Amino acid sequence: xxxxxxxxxxxxxxxxxxxxxxxxxxxxxxxxxxxxxxxxxxxxxxxxxxxxxxxxxxxxxxxxxxxxxxxxxxxxxxxxxxxxxxxxxxxxxxxxxxxxxxxxxxxxxxxxxxxxxxxxxxxxxxxxxxxxxxxxxxxxxxxxxxxxxxxxxxxxxxxxxxxxxxxxxxxxxxxxxxxxxxxxxxxxxxxxxxxxxxxxxxxxxxxxxxxxxxxxxxxxxxxxxxxxxxxxxxxxxxxxxxxxxxxxxxxxxxxxxxxxxxxxxxxxxxxxxxxxxxxxx
Amino acid sequence: xxxxxxxxxxxxxxxxxxxxxxxxxxxxxxxxxxxxxxxxxxxxxxxxxxxxxxxxxxxxxxxxxxxxxxxxxxxxxxxxxxxxxxxxxxxxxxxxxxxxxxxxxxxxxxxxxxxxxxxxxxxxxxxxxxxxxxxxxxxxxxxxxxxxxxxxxxxxxxxxxxxxxxxxxxxxxxxxxxxxxxxxxxxxxxxxxxxxxxxxxxxxxxxxxxxxxxxxxxxxxxxxxxxxxxxxxxxxxxxxxxxxxxxxxx
Numbered sequence: 001x002x003x004x005x006x007x008x009x010x011x012x013x014x015x016x017x018x019x020x021x022x023x024x025x026x027x028x029x030x031x032x033x034x035x036x037x038x039x040x041x042x043x044x045x046x047x048x049x050x051x052x053x054x055x056x057x058x059x060x061x062x063x064x065x066x067x068x069x070x071x072x073x074x075x076x077x078x079x080x081x082x083x084x085x086x087x088x089x090x091x092x093x094x095x096x097x098x099x100x101x102x103x104x105x106x107x108x109x110x111x112x113x114x115x116x117x118x119x120x121x122x123x124x125x126x127x128x129x130x131x132x133x134x135x136x137x138x139x140x141x142x143x144x145x146x147x148x149x150x151x152x153x154x155x156x157x158x159x160x161x162x163x164x165x166x167x168x169x170x171x172x173x174x175x176x177x178x179x180x181x182x183x184x185x186x187x188x189x190x191x192x193x194x195x196x197x198x199x200x201x202x203x204x205x206x207x208x209x210x211x212x213x214x215x216x217x218x219x220x221x222x223x224x225x226x227x228x229x230x231x232x233x234x235x236x237x238x239x240x241x242x243x244x245x246x247x248x249x250x251x252x253x254x255x256x257x258x259x260x261x262x263x264x265x266x267x268x269x270x271x272x273x274x275x276x277x278x279x280x281x
Numbered sequence: 282x283x284x285x286x287x288x289x290x291x292x293x294x295x296x297x298x299x300x301x302x303x304x305x306x307x308x309x310x311x312x313x314x315x316x317x318x319x320x321x322x323x324x325x326x327x328x329x330x331x332x333x334x335x336x337x338x339x340x341x342x343x344x345x346x347x348x349x350x351x352x353x354x355x356x357x358x359x360x361x362x363x364x365x366x367x368x369x370x371x372x373x374x375x376x377x378x379x380x381x382x383x384x385x386x387x388x389x390x391x392x393x394x395x396x397x398x399x400x401x402x403x404x405x406x407x408x409x410x411x412x413x414x415x416x417x418x419x420x421x422x423x424x425x426x427x428x429x430x431x432x433x434x435x436x437x438x439x440x441x442x443x444x445x446x447x448x449x450x451x452x453x454x455x456x457x458x459x460x461x462x463x464x465x466x467x468x469x470x471x472x473x474x475x476x477x478x479x480x481x482x483x484x485x486x487x488x489x490x491x492x493x494x495x496x497x498x499x500x501x502x503x504x505x506x507x508x509x510x511x512x513x514x515x516x517x518x519x520x521x522x523x524x525x526x527x528x529x530x531x
Contacts, residue, residue, distance in 0.1 A: 181378035184339060185392040185444060186367035195395060200382050 033265055040258050043250065058251045065238045066255075072231035073259045075148065079230065080217040082152045087159025087216075088209070094160055095167025101189065109164070116161030121154075122222050128154035129226045148230075151223040155216055166208045170201035203278055210271040214264045221256075231256050286353025292317045292448055292479050293338060298347035300333055307333045309503035310347070315448070320480045322490035325500035326526060331483040332375075334500070335450050338481070339370040352447060368396070371446030375453040377433040379425040385412060385436045386421035389443045397444065404443075411439040415469050431462025435469050442473075449473065451482040487530055491515055499523045 062069075097109030116124065128150050135144045174197055182192040224232035235256050242248055291314035300308040307330040315321050323331045336342040338349060340356050340363050349356035354366050379388050389408040393399045412421055415435035425433050434454055441449065451470065455463040467489050474480060474493045484490055490497055491511045498508040499520075507520045515531070518524045 177374065177376055177378045178380070180341060181374065181380070183341060183363075184367060184370075184372040184374075185440070186364045186396045187392065188364065191395055195391065196380055200380075 030269070033269075037258065037262070040254050040261075043254060058248060061242055061248060062251060062255050065252075069231060069234055069238065069255060070259070072229065072234035073256075073263075075228075075230045076217065076220040076223075076260075077263070079148060079152050079155065079220045079223060079228070080213065083155035083159055083216055083220075084213050086152065086156035087212075088163050090156065091160040091163025092167055094164035095171070096193070098164055098168045099171055099193075113161045113164045116157045117165060119158070121158050121219050122225065124157050125151060125154035125222055125226060128157070147226065147228045148223070151220075151226065151228050154223075155219060159212055159216055162212050163209065166205050166212070167201070169208075170204040171197055173204060174200055207271045207275045207278070210267055210274070214267045214271070217264055217267075218260060221260075231259065286350075288317050290353070291315060291350075292319075292352055293481065294348075294350045295334075295338070296348045298334070298337060298349060299345045300330070300337060300342065301345050307503050308337070308344070311500070311503070311505055313498060313505065313508070315479060315481060317447075317479055318477045319495045320474050320482070320493050321496045321498060322482045322484055322494040323498045323500060324484065324487070324490060324526075325498075325506075329500045330503045331500055332452050335372075335452050335481060335483050338448075338450060339367050339372055341372075364396070368444055369447045370450060371441035371444060371448070372450040373434070373437050373441055373452065373454045375456050377425070377430070377437045377457075379433055379436055379440070381425050384422050384424055385417060385428065388425070388436055389440045392440065393443050408439070408443055411442055412436070414472075415439045416465070429462055430458045431465045434458065434462075434466045438466075438469055438473075448479045448481065451480065451484070453483050453485065455484070455486055485530070487515075487527075499526065501526070 094109050094112060097105050098113060100106050100109065129147070132145055132150050132153065134146075135142050137143075171193075178196060178200070179192060182196050187196065220230060221232040223230050224236070227233070229237075235252050239248055239252050293313075293315040295311055295313050298308050298311040299306065311330075311334055313321070323334065325331055333342055337344045338351060338356065340361065344357060347357070351366060352369055354369070355361065356366060379385075380391070383391065386405070386408055389411055390401075390404050393404045393407070394401060409418075409421060412418060415438055417432060417435055417439070420428065420432060420436075425436070428436065438454075454470070455466050458466060463486070467486065470480070470482070471489075471493055480493075482490070482494075494511050496508055497511050497514045499506045499514075499518075499522075501522050506522050507518065508514070509517075515527065518527055
């Protein structure tokens with residue numbers, strides 16, 4: 001159907017959504033990152049200036065509780081590191097399953113990948129929290145599963161699925177001539193994968209892998225919902241311990257925000273840098 | 282079958298080889314044989330199935346019907362030990378296909394080390410000798426990305442030779458090279474021929490084919506139109522298609 005040109009001009013149209021508007025992506029530079037940190041501190045200071053003199057100032061409160069809160073943050077990092085380790089190992093296996101020559105293995109791996117990639121992380125976390133017992137007894141040996149271990153497993157599941165997809169994508173992105181060359185030299189499929197294909201993929205997998213890590217780190221605060229005493233849980237407890245003063249709300253949570261930002265932002269900068277370097281090659 | 286093969290029989294024997302990709306028949310009944318120490322060149326226009334034919338010989342491409350025997354090994358046998366076959370047949374590709382994450386020396390050493398599980402010291406010694414043989418002494422620690430096309434292709438030849446194959450397949454190995462580096466690769470291949478290596482070459486280098494080949498096969502549309510020793514092939518081509526092709530290329 002055609003329409004008169006004057007009418008076409010007046011019709012509202014939905015412009016196509018573009019992920020990257022330009023080639024130079026709008027990334028936070030190191031300078032603006034620092035500016036953001038300073039403004040966060042200023043934000044806290046302003047809040048403290050508004051508070052009365054009778055009660056300790058906001059900065060004093062934060063300084064007092066910082067050791068405890070940072071222990072909580074260390075716990076977040078611990079959970080994220082273990083989740084990443086577990087998720088990477090299992091994800092590599094699952095990714096190889098996606099590339100298997102055997103159809104059933106491929107299908108099962110595909111189903112697992114899709115389930116864990118397309119489920120909200122919190123839902124997966126709940127599942128693991130409530131489905132895994134707090135301890136298992138095997139041959140009279142009790143293996144306890146504390147909450148944080150379960151949370152780690154809960155986070156490892158989506159990591160696994162995402163890593164599997166990264167592995168599959170990287171392997172598929174290599175030219176098939178590499179497989180051919182290895183085949184012609186009488187390498188077995190397994191040897192080709194481990195000695196020729198995967199080593200070449202590491203470079204391609206590194207940036208998306210780091211991206212996943214940064215996402216996991218930020219998601220670890222979800223564990224507070226299921227009662228793991230990580231940073232966000234502790235922040236809420238500290239806030240309550242300080243009498244739940246409303247003016248402390250922003251500074252305390254701002255401190256948590258700052259910690260995560262200072263940890264994840266350099267990772268993202270580094271990832272972007274690696275991506276650029278591998279692109280030009 | 283394997284035991285029955287003796288050196289006086291053809292090393293590679295193709296009988297009525299047919300290959301289809303879907304409805305498209307690329308090879309329409311190719312028969313040829315290569316004796317030990319013989320060099321054959323396959324020439325012909327693009328899309329005539331030359332590369333497909335050469336890939337069928339080491340089972341990189343499965344054939345639709347017909348038979349291929351390499352030293353008595355039936356390549357079409359469903360129970361074929363592909364790895365055993367490929368240890369006998371070396372292959373060099375148009376695009377070199379070196380492993381970019383390994384140095385030149387490592388590229389050459391990999392297959393003998395991991396496929397043949399030979400002892401590392403001996404493999405290294407032999408690999409260095411092979412690189413020297415293809416005139417790349419001093420480039421052992423260079424990565425493929427640091428080498429020119431001609432140098433990469435010579436590493437690829439050395440890599441293939443490291444498996445001590447009985448037959449070498451060359452799939453348009455100079456087609457992707459700059460004219461000035463073509464020669465250095467051809468010199469390497471000629472040395473191999475002089476040493477008595479059995480070779481099958483798909484090539485567009487007519488001068489070279491004329492010089493090294495014992496037999497020249499001309500393929501067009503999946504059939505061998507004619508073949509013969511170079512002395513007669515280039516001067517007394519009988520078929521119209523061959524004459525036309527030669528007049529375009531010479």
